[in-house]
């Protein structure tokens with residue numbers, strides 16, 4: 001946590017008179033209100049990080065207040081500097097400055113580019129934007145058609161203004177030009193207090209992205225693919241104003257109200273933030289556009305400095321006190337700035353590896369257990385996902401297996417219960433009658449004993465027996481009315497007859513109160529009450545299978561998306577490389593006319609030198625000398641034309657058309673022809689003159705000699721002219737083809753850029769799809785967990801039910817036993833009675 005840096009700047013007094021009465025005294029970093037004759041006013045003394053008096057320059061303020069922030073911004077921290085104060089106190093003067101003493105914005109821009117120049121191991125991309133908040137509406141100062149812009153927030157970009165124009169810039173001059181063009185669009189107005197009063201809050205923003213340069217150094221392993229993105233906000237707020245003082249009405253009044261309102265909200269935010277983390281409660285950032293945009297700078301992830309400007313005049317004392325109180329509260333705010341890094345997957349992996357490596361080294365040094373655990377934790381993190389998936393698969397397998405076992409057990413139980421029920425019924429029906437029944441009874445007992453010994457291997461016991469009237473029958477009738485419950489097997493309801501049970505059990509009744517009914521399930525994915533246990537199991541299985549399939553599909557989809565994303569990234573990298581290659585080529589092509597121009601200038605110099613040397617060696621005024629001087633003129637003019645052609649091509653290849661070339665060539669040829677013609681005609685004239693004057697004495701020979709010389713030079717000249725023409729033609733062709741090539745390169749560059757944008761969009765949409773899939777996956781996993789929970793509860797209940805069925809079966813067996821013994825007793829009684837009867841009959845017969 002780091003406290004906001006707060007400074008106060010005192011503007012020079014506007015009039016002589018205003019310096020009388022009370023005044024503000026600056027003493028080091030303390031400012032206090034004094035009455036005349038130096039008596040301090042109680043309660044009006046404030047201390048800040050810096051206090052700058054009237055004589056202080058913008059340079060010094062930048063040095064002490066903003067320079068560190070700019071350094072941090074280049075290193076990847078967010079930074080904000082803003083000027084706050086009443087109207088006409090010098091905010092715009094501080095932020096924009098003058099030509100002689102530029103303000104914070106100008107100095108910051110220059111400083112940023114100087115620092116970038118010094119940072120040789122990173123490459124930078126800088127974007128700038130300039131906006132104003134006028135009457136609570138955001139206007140783009142670099143594109144005034146962008147009005148009423150909205151503020152949005154996203155995980156990736158944080159708080160941002162949608163639709164704001166961002167210019168990519170390469171140097172400070174470019175930025176300053178943009179600022180100049182933006183300044184023209186700013187809302188200024190005249191008030192009673194300030195002839196050029198800012199009627200809006202302006203925010204000049206620079207977004208600086210940087211990445212380590214690719215180097216093939218030994219330390220390659222340690223280089224990071226992380227991209228740092230930092231935002232610098234330089235804010236010139238509109239000044240708070242008292243309507244009575246500014247005399248505002250109409251438009252100015254409306255502006256003034258908006259300005260005061262947004263500054264009041266800024267004050268509220270500062271108040272809340274200065275209360276400390278425990279007491280602050282809700283911070284009303286969203287109450288105004290200004291506080292929303294400055295949110296990261298106020299108590300967030302940014303290094304922030306505030307310069308509070310004050311007017312020294314006695315008439316402004318109240319406003320000045322207000323400003324100083326605002327500054328005092330702002331001083332208590334602490335921000336938490338950190339380097340903003342975006343890590344690609346590769347960078348993340350690399351970084352984790354690096355961390356593991358570092359920890360291992362530390363471990364080797366210290367043998368500390370804690371470090372070892374940290375390494376393990378990191379490894380575990382890497383493996384976590386894999387393990388989780390494997391665990392889920394195992395769980396599913398296990399669940400399926402136990403489900404099958406349960407089904408099997410239930411089926412066996414069902415068969416046993418069915419058998420028992422049919423036996424009970426048959427013995428009940430035939431219990432009292434004939435001998436055949438006896439044989440049947442013994443068979444049943446045998447069967448039962450067999451089956452029981454096979455399945456249980458335990459002696460008969462009746463669990464949870466108690467004496468009580470009608471309990472079982474009463475409970476059954478209640479349960480049977482419950483529509484939401486899964487029904488008991490039919491066989492039970494068939495044998496639930498009160499009298500038979502009472503007779504058979506001799507008053508012993510199984511405690512069936514504790515038998516739990518399986519309530520109808522409310523879980524959406526399972527069918528409810530009408531499902532038999534078997535059907536329900538099938539549904540469980542099916543549901544689990546479905547979920548597993550969904551999970552597998554989602555994982556496959558996610559992997560596919562990841563793969564596509566990786567492909568896109570490689571493609572992006574390749575395209576970026578190609579674009580930079582093309583940019584280099586384009587740069588080279590652009591330099592060609594410049595080089596040709598220089599070449600032509602050099603050739604011209606050499607040509608002039610050679611000709612002047614030759615002229616000086618033949619300075620006898622002969623026709624050769626004349627020819628040479630004409631040649632030099634022609635050559636020089638040819639080279640000048642060439643130079644002008646190239647410089648025109650340099651100024652703009654498109655403005656120099658083929659027709660222009662043809663025109664130039666024509667003019668040049670005409671000029672050559674006329675010069676040569678005039679030379680030849682003057683030479684012929686002089687020869688004729690000479691022939692006339694020197695006719696008697698060997699004139700023929702002389703004429704022939706001069707004629708031969710002229711012919712010779714003419715031939716030479718025409719040869720040279722021809723060569724120059726050819727050379728000129730070649731150069732012209734070369735230039736044309738270069739221009740065509742340049743045009744083609746530009747087109748290719750445009751296409752590639754468009755493709756690049758498309759790919760970027762595609763990548764973004766893929767990103768979105770990946771995150772959506774992850775969400776879906778999480779949802780499916782959640783659902784699965786819920787289903788598994790329900791499934792476990794159901795299984796638990798089923799187990800309970802099975803237990804009860806078992807107990808019930810045992811109770812049945814016992815009842816069967818008692819029934820058998822009852823039959824036995826009954827039979828023996830009958831036998832006895834028969835025997836007695838027989839004895840009695842015999843006796844009566846004997847009598």
Ligand SMILES: Nc1ncnc2c1ncn2[C@@H]1O[C@H](COP(=O)(O)OP(=O)(O)OP(=O)(O)O)[C@@H](O)[C@H]1O
Pocket residue numbers: 010011012054085086087088089090091092093094194196197198199237238239240309
């Ligand atoms: N430190 C200073 N030195 C010299 N002149 C200053 C200084 N501060 C301000 N001024 C002058 O005072 C006048 C008002 O300053 P400025 O416009 O910067 O005030 P402001 O706070 O931006 O006002 P508003 O809120 O109305 O826009 C300007 O003429 C400016 O040149």
